[in-house]
Amino acid sequence: MNLDFSDDQKQLQDQIRRYLTEKCTPAVVRSGLEGGEPFARDLYRGLAEMGVLGVAIPEAYGGVGLSHLELCLAAEELGRALAPVPVASSIYLAAEFLLQAGTEAQKKAWLPRLASGEAVGTFAFVEGQGRMTPDKIAAAVRDGRLTGAKSPVPDGDIADLAIVAARSGAGRGEMAISLFLVDLNGPGAARETLTSIDPTRSQARLVFDGAPAERLGGEGEGWAIASQVMDRAAILMAFEQVGGADRALEMARDYALDRMAFGRQIGSFQAIKHMLADMYVSATLARSNCYYGAWALASGSSELPVAAATARVSATQAFQHCAKNNIQVHGGMGFTWAFDCHLFYRRSNALALALGSLSTWEDLLIERLRGANTQAA
Amino acid sequence: MDFEDTSEEAAFRAEARAWIQANAPKHLEAELKRAGFASSGIESEDPLAAGKAWQKKKAEAGWACLNWPKEYGGGARSPIERVIWGQEEGIYGALSSPLIIGHGMCGPTVMAWASEDHKRRLLPPLASGEEIWCQLFSEPAGGSDLAGLRTSAVKAEDGSGDWIINGQKIWTSGAQYSQWGLLITRTNPDAPKHKGLTMFFLSMSTPGIEVRPIKQANGQSGFNEVYFTDVRIPDDQRLGAVGQGWEVSLTTLMNERLSIGSGMSTGFPELFEFCLEAEVDGRPAVDDSAVRSRLAQFAVKQSGLKYTGMRAITALSKGETPGPENSIGKLVAGATMQELAMFALDLQGQAGVVQDESSPMNARFQQILMRSPATRIEGGSDEILRNIIGERVLGLPGDIRVDKDVPFRDIPTSGRK
Numbered sequence: 125m126n127l128d129f130s131d132d133q134k135q136l137q138d139q140i141r142r143y144l145t146e147k148c149t150p151a152v153v154r155s156g157l158e159g160g161e162p163f164a165r166d167l168y169r170g171l172a173e174m175g176v177l178g179v180a181i182p183e184a185y186g187g188v189g190l191s192h193l194e195l196c197l198a199a200e201e202l203g204r205a206l207a208p209v210p211v212a213s214s215i216y217l218a219a220e221f222l223l224q225a226g227t228e229a230q231k232k233a234w235l236p237r238l239a240s241g242e243a244v245g246t247f248a249f250v251e252g253q254g255r256m257t258p259d260k261i262a263a264a265v266r267d268g269r270l271t272g273a274k275s276p277v278p279d280g281d282i283a284d285l286a287i288v289a290a291r292s293g294a295g296r297g298e299m300a301i302s303l304f305l306v307d308l309n310g311p312g313a314a315r316e317t318l319t320s321i322d323p324t325r326s327q328a329r330l331v332f333d334g335a336p337a338e339r340l341g342g343e344g345e346g347w348a349i350a351s352q353v354m355d356r357a358a359i360l361m362a363f364e365q366v367g368g369a370d371r372a373l374e375m376a377r378d379y380a381l382d383r384m385a386f387g388r389q390i391g392s393f394q395a396i397k398h399m400l401a402d403m404y405v406s407a408t409l410a411r412s413n414c415y416y417g418a419w420a421l422a423s424g425s426s427e428l429p430v431a432a433a434t435a436r437v438s439a440t441q442a443f444q445h446c447a448k449n450n451i452q453v454h455g456g457m458g459f460t461w462a463f464d465c466h467l468f469y470r471r472s473n474a475l476a477l478a479l480g481s482l483s484t485w486e487d488l489l490i491e492r493l494r495g496a497n498t499q500a501a
Numbered sequence: 502m503d504f505e506d507t508s509e510e511a512a513f514r515a516e517a518r519a520w521i522q523a524n525a526p527k528h529l530e531a532e533l534k535r536a537g538f539a540s541s542g543i544e545s546e547d548p549l550a551a552g553k554a555w556q557k558k559k560a561e562a563g564w565a566c567l568n569w570p571k572e573y574g575g576g577a578r579s580p581i582e583r584v585i586w587g588q589e590e591g592i593y594g595a596l597s598s599p600l601i602i603g604h605g606m607c608g609p610t611v612m613a614w615a616s617e618d619h620k621r622r623l624l625p626p627l628a629s630g631e632e633i634w635c636q637l638f639s640e641p642a643g644g645s646d647l648a649g650l651r652t653s654a655v656k657a658e659d660g661s662g663d664w665i666i667n668g669q670k671i672w673t674s675g676a677q678y679s680q681w682g683l684l685i686t687r688t689n690p691d692a693p694k695h696k697g698l699t700m701f702f703l704s705m706s707t708p709g710i711e712v713r714p715i716k717q718a719n720g721q722s723g724f725n726e727v728y729f730t731d732v733r734i735p736d737d738q739r740l741g742a743v744g745q746g747w748e749v750s751l752t753t754l755m756n757e758r759l760s761i762g763s764g765m766s767t768g769f770p771e772l773f774e775f776c777l778e779a780e781v782d783g784r785p786a787v788d789d790s791a792v793r794s795r796l797a798q799f800a801v802k803q804s805g806l807k808y809t810g811m812r813a814i815t816a817l818s819k820g821e822t823p824g825p826e827n828s829i830g831k832l833v834a835g836a837t838m839q840e841l842a843m844f845a846l847d848l849q850g851q852a853g854v855v856q857d858e859s860s861p862m863n864a865r866f867q868q869i870l871m872r873s874p875a876t877r878i879e880g881g882s883d884e885i886l887r888n889i890i891g892e893r894v895l896g897l898p899g900d901i902r903v904d905k906d907v908p909f910r911d912i913p914t915s916g917r918k
Contacts, residue, residue, distance in 0.1 A: 125510070125581075125818050126503055127811040193502060377895050392898040394884070397891035404890055405829045409805025416808045419502040438801040486797035487790060493773065493800060494787055 127415050129193060137197040140176060144205035150464055153206045153324055157467075162282050162317065162326045168209040168241050177215055178239030181223070186236030192356075196363045196418045203364030203443075203475075204371045206467055208324040210244050210279035212364070212478065216357040218245025221287045221303065224356075225341035225349045230305065234285060246283040248274035248306075248330055249350065255484050258298045258347055263332065264291040265304055269312070270337040273329060278478060280328030281317040283308055288337065289346050298347035304337035311335065322474035324467065354479050355432035359417035362432075362439035365475055366414050369407040369439070372446040372468040376400060376453040383455075396453060403446045410435075410442035430496060433489035440476045440485070447472035504811075506585070507818070513582050517564070517589045524558055525593045526551065533592040535863055543596070549678055555596045556630025566604055566628040573612065573620055574628030580817045599675055603627050603634030607683045610753045611702065614740040623681065623702070635679035635705070636753065637670040637727060642914055644672070645885050647685075648694045648747060649904075649914070652729060654686035654701065664688075664701065664739075666709075666732040672879070676712045676725040679705050683753065685746050690910040697909050698746030703734045719871035754881075767837040768869050769803035771862055772796070772845055779848050779861065786848055795844055802837045806830060828894065832886040835876040842870035 129137070152164050171177055180195040181187025195215070202211055219238045222231050237243035251260050251274060263272025270290055277286065285307060292302040306313060312335030320327045341349045377400055380391030390396050417435030420428040447468040451458035458465040476482055506514055529551060532543055543551050559565045560574060567583040569575020578586075587594060597604075608627050612620060626632040643650035652668025666686060676682070682705050689697035705712075709732035714722040741749040776786040776796060786792045809830070813823035845866035846853035852860075856867035877883050891897045904912045 125506065125811060125814050127808060128502070128815045128819075373895075377897070380897060388901055389898050391891070392900055394888070394900065397897050398884070398887040400895055400897065401887035401890035404895060405833060408809060408829055409802060409833065412805050412808035412812055413801060415502070415812065416804065419504070422502055433797075434801055434804050437797055438805055441801075483790075483794060486794045489797045489800060490787060490793040493796075494777070497773070497777065 127412075127419065129197060129418075133193055133197055136194055137201060140174070140198055140201040141204070143170065143174060144201055144207060148205040148207050150467075153208055153464075153467055156208050156323045156326060162323075163210055163279070164208045167207065168211075171207075171209065171211070172239070172241030177211065177241055180215075181219055181235055181239045185231050186239040188239075192360075192421045193418055195360060196414070196421070199360045199363035200367035203367030203471075206324060206368065206371075206471055210246070210282060210325070212325075212357070212361060213246035213279040213283065214238050214244045216360040217247040217353065218283075218285060218287055220353045220356055221247065221340060221349070224353055225303065225345075230338070230340060234305070238285075243284040244279060244282055245285040245287065246277055246279045247350075247353075248277045248280065248286040248288040250274065250276060255480065258301050261289055261291060261301055263288060265302070265337045265339075266292075268337055269334040270304060270306055270332040271334060273331045275329035276318055276320070276327035277330050278325060278327055280308075280330050281315055281326050286313075286330060287340060288332070289350055290337070292339070293343045295344040299344040301346035301350075302343050303340040303346040303349060305340050306332065306335050306337050320474065322470040324471065325474060355429055356421060358432045358436040358479050358485070359414070359421045361475060361479055362410070362414045362417055362435035365439035365443040365472070366407065366410050368468055368471055368475070369403075369410060369442040369446040372443070372450040372465075372472070373400070373403045373407055375465065375468070376403065376446070376450040379454050390453075399449050399453065403449055406442040406445045410438040413438040427496075430489065430492045433485050433492060436479070436485045437482065437489055440482050443468075443472040444476055510581065510585060510818070513578075514585050514589060517586050520562060520564065521589055521593065524562070526555060526596070529596070530592070533595055548596075549599055552596045552599050553630045555593060556600055560629035565630070566608065569608070569612070569624070569628060574625035581814065584814050584817060597630070599633060599678065600630055602636050602674055603632075603679075603681075606636055606753045607634035607681070607702075610683060610700075610740065610749065613752045614700070614749050615702070616737070619702075619737075627681075632680040633675060633678055634681045634683060635673050635676045637673055637676075637682045637684040638750065638753075639672045640669060641671055645882055647750065648698065649912070650685060650687060650698070652684075652686050653690070654688045654699055657733065662736040663733050664736065666701075666703075666729040666734065668729050670727040670729075671715070671724075673712075673725045673727050674723055676705065676727050677714060681705060682727075683740075685750050687909065688743055688746075691908045692744065693906050694904055694909045694912065695747045696744055698750070699743050700740040700746040700749040701734055701738050702740060703732070703738055707732050707734060709733070718874065719868075767799065767803045767806070767834050768841050768845075768865070769799050769837075771865055772799060772841055775845060775861055775866070776848070781848070792848070799837060799841050799844075802833055806833055828886065828890055831876070831880065832883055832890075835873060835883065838869050838876065839873035842866045842873060846870060 147167050147170055152167060155164060156162055175188040176198045178187030179190050179198060180192045183189040219235060222235055238245050250256055251262060263270065263274060270288060272290065274288065285305060288304045288306050289301055290304055291300050312333045314331045315328045318327045318329055380396050380400060381389055383390045413435045417431045420431035451465045451469055454463060454465050457463050529543060532545060556565060563576050565576065566574060567576040567578040567586055568580055571577045608624060611623055627634055638647060640650045640652060652666065652670060654664045654666050657663040657665050682703055684701045684703055686699055686701065687697050688699040709730045711728040713726045715724045715726055716722055717724065773796065776792060779786040781789040781792060813827045816823045849861060856864045860867055892899055
């Protein structure tokens with residue numbers, strides 16, 4: 125029984141934390157929020173040089189060739205630091221799509237550039253409001269040309285490569301959807317940045333008008349591949365959320381120790397103490413569920429779909445819970461622009477929707493537990 | 502990261518499994534499997550006798566109190582081996598529930614504080630289940646505020662050195678069938694509350710002790726009141742120094758909260774099974790999106806507890822002490838099982854009010870509903886556990902206290918200001 129990371133892995137995590145503490149300062153996180161660059165290019169380059177971006181990408185494709193366990197810990201640190209970089213879009217999603225479904229040529233063409241940070245990738249999936257279903261996808265590819273619009277696309281304004289879910293071929297329902305690689309700097313692709321609740325990770329609307337599109341994976345397999353890759357990304361995202369939850373809890377704890385009211389530290393009041401204890405409980409349950417997810421991801425277990433939904437539901441709630449109560453513990457100061465509480469609040473609510481909302485993942489979890497139950501019986 | 506045993510652990514597991522396979526009381530298996538909540542549920546024979554018989558068998562083969570030293574009747578095994586044993590013992594472990602307080606709390610306290618002679622006399626029969634112990638701590642005036650207890654121990658005036666005990670304990674599990682009790686008393690009401698306490702052990706057949714069962718809100722009687730009227734005990738039954746009782750009690754309470762690999766059940770597997778069967782609007786309940794959302798909430802709590810337990814076991818397996826994350830088990834499980842029971846009854850509609858053989862899953866959810874309020878109180882209430890997490894894990898300051906550094910006799914109590 126070993127539900128823990130190795131000492132080497134923890135050492136790597138420490139190294140990433142030290143780097144981010146130094147380089148990913150509140151000023152860097154706020155840049156996108158205050159009209160600066162849409163993402164921290166220097167920080168992203170630095171993470172690439174440390175090998176963080178390519179940590180789980182094989183050496184043959186320009187990566188470091190370690191495992192997804194290391195990537196989980198990197199994700200935790202990126203979440204903790206609120207890093208304003210497109211690692212989720214480019215690595216958890218784009219690189220993972222290529223690894224899972226790419227041809228040798230596609231992997232060779234893109235993975236080294238994603239691992240080095242030279243190119244940024246993203247997944248262009250959503251069209252409009254509500255839970256995504258195959259029917260909602262109107263974007264279509266004919267004769268290798270993509271037409272349609274995707275919105276919101278995380279990091280779509282800064283990405284070079286989009287993996288686009290679009291209609292193609294004669295299949296129906298899920299089988300009508302295929303995936304395509306589209307060069308966003310090429311012809312027929314336009315983009316605009318969207319105003320969002322969390323500008324530290326930007327969102328964009330992408331419009332395609334006959335953009336050259338190269339299929340990734342088999343025709344009609346797009347929905348199935350996307351489900352698999354989103355499960356894998358959900359576990360990594362859950363680690364980001366747990367990192368953010370822990371940091372928000374620490375901020376609240378530190379403030380409760382520091383702030384005096386009614387002649388005493390506010391952390392000595394049970395109303396505050398119990399709120400913090402409940403935040404600790406949420407964060408701890410989520411961390412344990414994330415470790416289950418990490419195990420499933422690294423071992424290729426058949427439990428991965430259940431583990432992914434479990435980690436995702438648990439971590440979404442923990443981060444939202446800790447971020448909102450962090451503001452509450454800070455009182456009025458927590459609602460000022462100057463304090464960082466709102467950065468965690470923004471990120472927690474944005475990540476809660478990325479990859480599908482909480483209710484979507486709750487539904488997936490029970491559907492999958494039911495499937496597992498039927499199989500067992 | 503893996504869920505595999507080391508080769509030593511696997512060997513131990515195989516040995517334990519083989520012995521259990523050959524020796525467990527198989528005739529009770531069916532009853533134990535459909536057991537009600539919070540008891541072994543044995544009805545075909547006396548549950549206490551069944552528990553003692555199983556414990557005796559284990560003791561004779563060296564499987565009792567695995568982590569205790571051999572000279573005190575234990576198995577001298579590692580903490581991780583104890584966890585593996587628990588996993589293999591499975592449903593049969595419930596048979597030993599009348600012995601848990603003795604093994605988990607009183608035994609470790611005796612081991613830490615009693616004389617060598619007493620340890621050799623008291624611990625082996627405790628390990629083998631021949632003698633049962635109870636914990637005489639809580640009082641009407643001291644539950645969460647344990648140090649507010651008022652049961653007095655006064656030196657006998659005859660110069661014998663004996664102590665005379667007067668007062669009342671409450672919420673004492675198993676007092677009616679215990680041979681021994683671990684008793685905390687107030688020996689100095691002039692000292693501040695935590696400093697005037699002294700710990701003893703005593704035979705429950707000492708003259709002057711009266712045990713009265715408490716009828717609980719759910720109709721069962723697992724707890725008792727214990728009255729002490731001029732109960733005389735010799736000074737050599739004292740554990741720790743006079744006035745050191747609080748420190749001694751912390752040994753007991755720390756053991757109480759150190760339930761490793763907790764994985765406390767929340768009732769989720771049963772709820773999920775029920776939702777596959779039950780119907781909402783003519784479809785299986787599990788297909789209803791509102792039901793799914795609630796189920797998912799319960800699922801991630803159950804799973805979070807399970808893997809938190811596994812993280813603790815991992816620490817044990819590496820020879821480390823599990824971290825404070827272990828303190829969340831009962832806090833989460835208690836509240837979750839209560840909400841879960843209410844939800845299960847809600848799905849049963851108006852028929853959910855019925856608690857008889859027609860109720861789904863042997864009326865398990867009705868039982869959980871009626872038992873779970875106690876889970877949120879016993880062994881540290883939700884509020885005390887949140888204080889512990891806040892103060893010991895997160896490092897928050899204690900509450901400002903009006904009863905500190907005040908002689909105990911000057912502290913206001915209910916009905917006396």
